[in-house]
Amino acid sequence: xxxxxxxxxxxxxxxxxxxxxxxxxxxxxxxxxxxxxxxxxxxxxxxxxxxxxxxxxxxxxxxxxxxxxxxxxxxxxxxxxxxxxxxxxxxxxxxxxxxxxxxxxxxxxxxxxxxxxxxxxxxxxxxxxxxxxxxxxxxxxxxxxxxxxxxxxxxxxxxxxxxxxxxxxxxxxxxxxxxxxxxxxxxxxxxxxxxxxxxxxxxxxxxxxxxxxxxxxxxxxxxxxxxxxxxxxxxxxxxxxxxxxxxxxxxxxxxxxxx
Amino acid sequence: xxxxxxxxxxxxxxxxxxxxxxxxxxxxxxxxxxxxxxxxxxxxxxxxxxxxxxxxxxxxxxxxxxxxxxxxxxxxxxxxxxxxxxxxxxxxxxxxxxxxxxxxxxxxxxxxxxxxxxxxxxxxxxxxxxxxxxxxxxxxxxxxxxxxxxxxxxxxxxxxxxxxxxxxxxxxxxxxxxxxxxxxxxxxxxxxxxxxxxxxxxxxxxxxxxxxxxxxxxxxxxxxxxxxxxxxxxxxxxxxxxxxxxxxxxxxxxxx
Numbered sequence: 463x464x465x466x467x468x469x470x471x472x473x474x475x476x477x478x479x480x481x482x483x484x485x486x487x488x489x490x491x492x493x494x495x496x497x498x499x500x501x502x503x504x505x506x507x508x509x510x511x512x513x514x515x516x517x518x519x520x521x522x523x524x525x526x527x528x529x530x531x532x533x534x535x536x537x538x539x540x541x542x543x544x545x546x547x548x549x550x551x552x553x554x555x556x557x558x559x560x561x562x563x564x565x566x567x568x569x570x571x572x573x574x575x576x577x578x579x580x581x582x583x584x585x586x587x588x589x590x591x592x593x594x595x596x597x598x599x600x601x602x603x604x605x606x607x608x609x610x611x612x613x614x615x616x617x618x619x620x621x622x623x624x625x626x627x628x629x630x631x632x633x634x635x636x637x638x639x640x641x642x643x644x645x646x647x648x649x650x651x652x653x654x655x656x657x658x659x660x661x662x663x664x665x666x667x668x669x670x671x672x673x674x675x676x677x678x679x680x681x682x683x684x685x686x687x688x689x690x691x692x693x694x695x696x697x698x699x700x701x702x703x704x705x706x707x708x709x710x711x712x713x714x715x716x717x718x719x720x721x
Numbered sequence: 722x723x724x725x726x727x728x729x730x731x732x733x734x735x736x737x738x739x740x741x742x743x744x745x746x747x748x749x750x751x752x753x754x755x756x757x758x759x760x761x762x763x764x765x766x767x768x769x770x771x772x773x774x775x776x777x778x779x780x781x782x783x784x785x786x787x788x789x790x791x792x793x794x795x796x797x798x799x800x801x802x803x804x805x806x807x808x809x810x811x812x813x814x815x816x817x818x819x820x821x822x823x824x825x826x827x828x829x830x831x832x833x834x835x836x837x838x839x840x841x842x843x844x845x846x847x848x849x850x851x852x853x854x855x856x857x858x859x860x861x862x863x864x865x866x867x868x869x870x871x872x873x874x875x876x877x878x879x880x881x882x883x884x885x886x887x888x889x890x891x892x893x894x895x896x897x898x899x900x901x902x903x904x905x906x907x908x909x910x911x912x913x914x915x916x917x918x919x920x921x922x923x924x925x926x927x928x929x930x931x932x933x934x935x936x937x938x939x940x941x942x943x944x945x946x947x948x949x950x951x952x953x954x955x956x957x958x959x960x961x962x963x964x965x966x967x968x969x970x971x972x973x974x975x976x977x
Binding site: 611613616617623627632636712713715719 | 801813858
């Protein structure tokens with residue numbers, strides 16, 4: 463009961479400001495005749511018209527496909543490479559300068575380079591997302607692996623665990639709190655690059671829809687695209703948090719007990 | 722009686738930037754099957770180094786270690802280990818049951834047999850029904866019991882323990898000491914324990930190996946001729962107990 467109460471209270475504390483802001487936007491814009499700042503009520507009507515569900519298949523699906531394909535390829539590569547490099551500090555020293563250089567390039571700026579390699583296909587967008595998503599996960603996995611407690615590895619050895627068990631039952635779970643923080647940054651970057659990649663040379667995707675709307679003075683449509691992106695990004699984060707918390711329940715429980 | 726572990730002329734050197742550190746010098750002794758042997762010595766003498774050699778975590782620079790006549794190059798099948806720091810040797814992301822199950826996965830056991838081993842091991846250490854708990858939800862003494870259960874579940878013929886009771890309170894310590902003696906009786910396991918606690922060594926052991934010096938040599942092997950079963954109240958009041966602990970203490974301190 464107490465748990466329930468505290469959850470309700472936390473929800474109420476979190477929700478009052480968004481409600482206030484929406485209400486303020488709604489009333490402030492209600493009588494607007496400025497073509498660039500239409501009333502929120504008009505945006506909402508147009509939003510329902512566009513996104514429930516008319517344009518979802520041609521704009522939302524391609525964006526989500528590129529996002530997820532790129533993200534999962536990127537984090538898979540990031541965890542694998544990060545594990546290899548993190549477990550072999552001597553090898554990783556040779557790669558670190560290159561990794562540091564590559565990750566310093568703003569991911570959005572690399573999209574034109576990917577166009578040179580892949581043209582304007584979906585492959586280009588997925589590749590750009592994958593590469594951008596790879597780095598935060600790669601770095602956090604390396605860091606997590608370097609911090610492996612030697613006692614834990616000794617325990618694994620004396621109980622004759624196989625290399626596979628050592629990897630997936632000992633080293634990866636041990637590094638997982640740090641890996642998860644990398645995965646979250648990767649998701650945010652992947653989202654940005656997905657949308658940014660659609661701005662160049664695409665007719666499909668939420669980013670493309672929004673840009674084309676602006677270019678053709680369909681301001682109301684552009685606004686609905688922005689609102690949709692906000693909602694989508696928020697939803698992705700909420701889902702991510704739930705999965706992370708489930709996966710790290712041992713870690714969270716331990717921390718809670720210690721405090 | 723057969724010999725479970727033979728340590729033959731083992732020396733160990735570490736190369737450091739400042740030169741070579743000579744830790745162990747020509748250490749030899751034999752552990753009889755079924756015996757409880759403690760290794761004591763002043764801190765920093767190389768007890769932990771010797772334990773790493775015994776468990777196959779490191780290789781000696783000279784000499785050899787035989788487990789049941791076979792020279793070891795990695796961790797032997799027949800041997801299980803309990804480490805001092807249970808918080809770092811039990812996996813916090815696995816439940817008690819899965820911690821114990823992890824080393825069993827590589828033995829050819831059916832699911833039912835594995836389950837049965839886990840239940841039996843937990844019962845042996847007095848932790849029935851703790852299967853689904855996480856280690857960090859248990860007290861220190863209970864976590865060390867889980868470590869012991871994990872070691873027992875692989876059905877080893879040799880149990881090696883590194884200061885197993887150093888991180889628990891005094892009451893729990895006595896309970897765990899008696900638990901270890903019970904386990905030895907129930908399974909006839911040859912037990913080797915590294916400890917800095919001389920009273921504990923005398924209370925538990927058939928034999929005490931005293932390491933002394935830099936590099937460390939075997940100073941003496943003391944036979945503990947106090948009959949089993951032993952009890953915390955009586956054995957520790959025994960005149961023989963006092964004699965032995967004084968004798969061993971003197972050697973560890975370099976007074977004898």
